[in-house]
Structures are given as structure tokens and as C-alpha cells.
Amino acid sequence: QVQLVESGGGLVQAGGSLRLSCTASERTFSRNGMAWFRQGPGKEREFVATISGSGDRTRYADSVKGRFTISRDNVENTEYLQMMSLKPEDMAVYYCAASSTYYCSAYGCSDQSQYLYWGQGTQVTVSS
DSSP states (O other): OOOEEEEOOEEEETTOOEEEEEEESSGGGGGSEEEEEEEOTTSOOEEEEEEOTTSOOEEEOTTTTTTEEEEEETTTTEEEEEEOSOOGGGOEEEEEEEEOSHHHHHHOOOOGGGOOEEOOOEEEEEEO
């Protein structure tokens, strides 16, 4: 089992940057595929980015491609989401997630149904 704790959300002006962190409770985090999802006001939760267990493969939603970077430090059991050039439409609660499947470990997954472990969410607010 993996427990995830998120931090780094806050208020930022449009065009600014934030870095979100997600720290896992156990060293076995290094085996898990990871992802970030977000849910804006009145919207369904949507995929943002995913990363394989080793960090060698990443994928992004088209809406954030070129602006967001997902990474991980398996020594510190931490996943990051570096967000740049933030837009008002990026305002949402951001959730990190970890999957226990082999496929997600090897390649990362964008389907939220593949994720068993979730962080508590951190609010990102973007002012224009």
C-alpha cells in the first residue's frame, strides 16, 4: 500500500509558475506508475500527466503539453509537477495518484480507473 501526501498548491498570476510535490509513504513507490489529475470548478476530473516507475516514459494531456513537466525522485519517494505559463483554465484541485499494475509501472497510465492510491488534493488558483 502507498499513501500519498501532496503540497505546493497556491495562488499565482497568469503566466506564473508553481511546482507541486507528492511524497509517498514507502520505498515501494519506485515501482509504481504515477500520474497527476485535476478537477476544475463544475468539471469532471481529467488527466494531466503520467510517468513510469523508473521515470523513463512520460505522457501529457494536450492542454498542458509544453507547459507542464512531470518528474520523480525515487530516492526521496517524491513525484513533481512543474507548471509553467499558467492560465486561468488551469485553476483546479490537483491530485497525484499511484497505480499498482505492471503496465502502468512500465509505461504510465492516463486512465484514472487504473489508479488505486490518491493524494488528498491541492488547490491551484490562477488569477488573470
